[in-house]
Amino acid sequence: MAKHILEMRDITKTFPGVKALANVNLDVEYGHVHAICGENGAGKSTLMKVLSGVYPHGTYDGDIIFEGQPVEFKDIRDSEKSGIVIIHQELALSPYLSVAENIFLGNERSHRGFIDWDATNLEASKLLARVGLKMSPLTKAGDIGVGRQQLVEIAKALSKDVRLLILDEPTAALNDEDSEHLLGLVRELRDEGITCIIISHKLNEIRAIADVVTIIRDGRTIESLSLDEGEVSEDRIIKGMVGRDLEHRYPHRVPAIGEEVLRVEDWTVHHPDEHSRVVIDGVNLSVRAGEIVGIAGLMGAGRTELAMSIFGRSYGTNITGTVYKNGLPISTRTVSEAIGHGIAYATEDRKKYGLNLIEDIKRNISAAALGKLAKKGWVDGDQEVIVAEKFRRSMNIKAPSVTSVTGKLSGGNQQKVVLSKWMFSDPDVLILDEPTRGIDVGAKYEIYTIINKLAAEGKAIIVISSELPEILGICDRIYTLAEGAITGEVSIAEANPEILMQHMTKDKD
Amino acid sequence: MVTTLKDATSFLTSRLRQIGIFVALLVIVGFFQILTAGALLQPENVSNIVVQNSYILLLAIGMVMVIIAGHIDLSVGSVAAFVGAMSGVMIQDWGFPWWLALGASLVVGALVGAWQGFWIAYVGIPAFIVTLAGMLIFRGLTQIVLENQRITGFPEEYRQLGGGFLFPGLFPPETNIFDWTTVGLGLLAVVLLAAQQLRSRKSRSRLGLDEEPKAWFATKLAFGIVMILGVTYLLGSSRGGTPIVLVVLGALIVIYSAVMNRSVFGRHIYARGGNLHAAELSGVKTKKIDFYLFVNMGALSALAGLVFTGRLNSAGPGAGNLFELDAIAAAFIGGAAVTGGIGTVVGAITGGLIMGVLNNGMSLMGVGTDYQQFIKGMVLLLAVAFDVFNKRRVAGTSKPRRDRGLGRGGSAKPLQDQGHALAATDTEGDKSDGAAGGGEPVQQGGRQT
Known part of the structure; x- marks a missing residue:
């Protein structure tokens, strides 16, 4: 039997203007808990999306070899069929459905198109017992805490004959007790032969549970450290995560406070x-x-x-x-x-909270301080253009004119519009x-x-x-x-x- | 030569959305003009089309504003009927003079709007539900107030609003080729339009905004002038001259267009409909906006109800049935977006006229109401489909993409956005999901059985 359940070779994934992954390699051994570590934006989630087929074969470069066979997943169903199940950090349970219904959602126990409720609930109870949950399978998913929801997600994964379980930040929203329980479960699953990839920021957890940790930085694999042999300190992991050249990326400034x-x-x-x-x-x-x-x-x-x-x-x-x-x-x-x-607040999510994407640049810039352009409730349209034009030049917003729709600008230029909006509110x-x-x-x-x-x-x-x-x-x-x-x-x-x-x-x- | 032709074509296609609706109206008018052997554009018939559709057009003004804000109002027909009934009660039972009844009716409409606005804006019940309830509530109240009977015999002055003409008898048709009042108004409208267009073009070029080619501007302006003169000619040679309701409607179109384009209130409506979160985080008082939008809609529904009652000289329990659907269709045919943030008053009016001409033309041809319904439905569907295709073509995407993500964050975004969106998501920071918790209203009844 091959040593590795999963080999990812030279994975490269680019988005317009951004290289998210560059020749990433990842080897996961059978029966290991394999941790992936990296700063926010290092590319961990992108890598897992490539693996699970969220980004289908053909949208990335490189090869994935799973259980010795090269695989080309078209979508999540495809990867799940092979036994790869990913549990996202944002849980995907439907709050109005029962736990049992959630577990078998999209994978219903049915007979000729009709749900077999007895089989559903019976199997759900068994799965719940396996993840250590003592509760009725009829409980609504929305009525249980985040920790238990996480376990239900795992039960759902187990219902699909999982071979490789991927957990993305599983304990981020959990308290210590729930985290402890979850990590214990991961250990049990490993002993039952289910390989696990765990993405986590919590270094103490990684040290406690993982066999190997792979560090990713700026879309590249930096190193894989085996935690079995020798001491790998948290500092050692941190150094791998952050060590990069900081020169020349930030303009010089003399603060006057x-x-x-x-x-x-x-x-x-x-x-x-x-x-x-x-x-x-x-x-x-x-x-x-x-x-x-x-x-x-x-x-x-x-x-x-x-x-x-x-x-x-x-x-x-x-x-x-x-x-x-x-x-x-x-x-x-x-x-x-x-x-x-x-006070002004420029949001982290400019598409959702920052901009009216179907509206043009000038109307976005004036949005937070329209009163400054108005007399008795009527907006001075000419003045608005003049103001917007001033910002377009001073902020170097690359657009043909201030009447261009913001939804069509690049991320950087959209951000400049958001900043202009708040600068105009002075x-x-x-x-x-x-x-x-x-x-x-x-x-x-x-x-x-x-x-x-x-x-x-x-x-x-x-x-x-x-x-x-x-x-x-x-x-x-x-x-x-x-x-x-x-x-x-x-x-x-x-x-x-x-x-x-x-x-x-x-x-x- | 080839390149200029290409430029011209690409320029025209880029403006297709802007002018498409007017072109569609003209095509439909021409179509029925031919099929009805000229009956459509007979002066009396044109006058008829205006008056017959005036209440729908009044409703369409308010409706497009509501839709731009991302809401809908299903109650306008019932509210119009209720207000019409109330005005009848005021005059017949309470002995109100006509002017007081008209004023009080508008107030009643605004109060009805405030009632619905309260539930929508401050309680947070979706407008669809509140106004669906309102549709039943005010239909019921209409029947209660009327005791299921009809009120007729409204005073002459009251009836002017729906059926009257401006200065009748000043230029009797027997001795004049035209109703000179109408001609005067038409010329005034031409002068105002030209002045406004020239002024805005001048200020655009002064500000260095993307200038339209001169030929295009001239064509557009000439087109507008010809349209006004054409209507002036037809109404001027009709027996009555200018219907009073047309003057009211014209004034409201101008005022509400200005409100939507130039007032802080109007701009906040677009901001609210375009992106609710972004508007709230920019300090827009979205609840207040929602509330006053429905107050406004209530007042306009009241006006429509008065016009309708005046025209028929009757307030009945079944009045205003299905008005809401015509008004909603007018707004959508006129280019309003279902998701909010997009639409214009002039577009909605044009959409309403398209529906009106369709109705009238088919009636003249003797098409049964069964086919009329069918055809109107198809027109609505195709108009919006055209809009959707056009938008997609401009955006450079060919087909909607189904987001395959498992997570809750998955939403169908146009393809071009995917790159940025994903790049942004990949930073795996404490995503907006958590932060959004308070803002996003929980879907009512997520599980449908």
């Missing part, structure tokens, strides 16, 4: 649906005029939730805490209040959430230059980013966030990737 502009005290936010779950836990932070402050945190740390809850309570319920502007407490209950107090504090996500290197440099210019004008800037090099390249001071709490505050002089990663992977207590 003034008075404190914004301070947030004791900021606590609860989940909008699960009201008892604390998402942001007693956060304190401040930012001064001309200062660029970074917020670094891993997936699920609550970075966007923090920013959006401050910006007009756009996220969360039961929010407590105080926001101070220039030393005085202010109310930011609605977005227009927040904008009125000179804020004192700019919160930039993943300002360079999904845009190419050249455009990133331009965005950094704009951020520097804004800081030089005396704006207070908060940059949220999952890319440590970016945070280290442009910020003056950095907060680290883990599980909704600030776990560290580091000045740029003392900061390096290892220190930040330690803070970011730290438990909050």
